[in-house]
Amino acid sequence: MVITFSLGLFLGITLVVMRHFDVGVPNIAFIFPVFLAGSGGIISITCFKKDKGAVTSDERDKMIEKNANLAGFGAVYFYIILMSLLPIAILGEKASIPVTWCPSLLIGAGFCQVFAQSIAILIQYGWGGKDGQR
Amino acid sequence: MDNDKLRNRVRRLRFENGEMTQQDLADLVGVTRQTILAIEAGNYSPSLTLAFKIAKAFKVPLEHVFQYE
Numbered sequence: 001m002v003i004t005f006s007l008g009l010f011l012g013i014t015l016v017v018m019r020h021f022d023v024g025v026p027n028i029a030f031i032f033p034v035f036l037a038g039s040g041g042i043i044s045i046t047c048f049k050k051d052k053g054a055v056t057s058d059e060r061d062k063m064i065e066k067n068a069n070l071a072g073f074g075a076v077y078f079y080i081i082l083m084s085l086l087p088i089a090i091l092g093e094k095a096s097i098p099v100t101w102c103p104s105l106l107i108g109a110g111f112c113q114v115f116a117q118s119i120a121i122l123i124q125y126g127w128g129g130k131d132g133q134r
Numbered sequence: 135m136d137n138d139k140l141r142n143r144v145r146r147l148r149f150e151n152g153e154m155t156q157q158d159l160a161d162l163v164g165v166t167r168q169t170i171l172a173i174e175a176g177n178y179s180p181s182l183t184l185a186f187k188i189a190k191a192f193k194v195p196l197e198h199v200f201q202y203e
Binding site for chain 2: 055056057058059060061125
């Protein structure tokens with residue numbers, strides 16, 4: 001559910017930014033994923049109700065989530081440094097870059113964070129082997 | 135997370151306690167089955183609280199379940 005909402009929110013922000021700068025991408029390209037994410041969330045809430053007594057997450061899950069957040073933050077930090085220095089390294093000190101670089105940087109940072117977080121989660125859960133079986 | 139020196143006898147104790155399943159133990163101590171599995175495989179070192187809960191579930195002292203070598 002958190003992933004669904006995050007995806008919806010992120011795509012929503014992307015849509016607003018893209019519309020603001022009028023980059024020429026059809027709205028449906030963004031509305032459809034938002035609709036899909038929202039529908040998925042509603043379906044998962046209504047159809048896949050879990051037993052309230054069952055333990056769905058514990059201290060290990062919290063630790064994995066914490067490490068994944070840290071990995072995401074680290075990746076974004078590294079990305080921002082890289083993206084801030086790259087234009088100088090490639091174009092030189094006297095060059096200029098369009099102002100759309102900043103929102104693009106922001107969107108890229110979002111993707112970078114989600115990607116790093118997902119990889120970190122996969123790696124940490126993967127330590128247990130296939131479904132934890134070894 | 136240094137798992138090299140922390141050994142556990144969770145799997146053996148489960149079988150000694152009426153062939154308890156991982157899910158049974160997980161329900162007893164309030165964690166997911168995957169966590170029990172990770173502990174047994176030595177991929178995860180439980181918190182002190184969880185370690186005590188596991189020992190209590192087997193009705194044995196903590197050092198009987200976990201050994202630091």
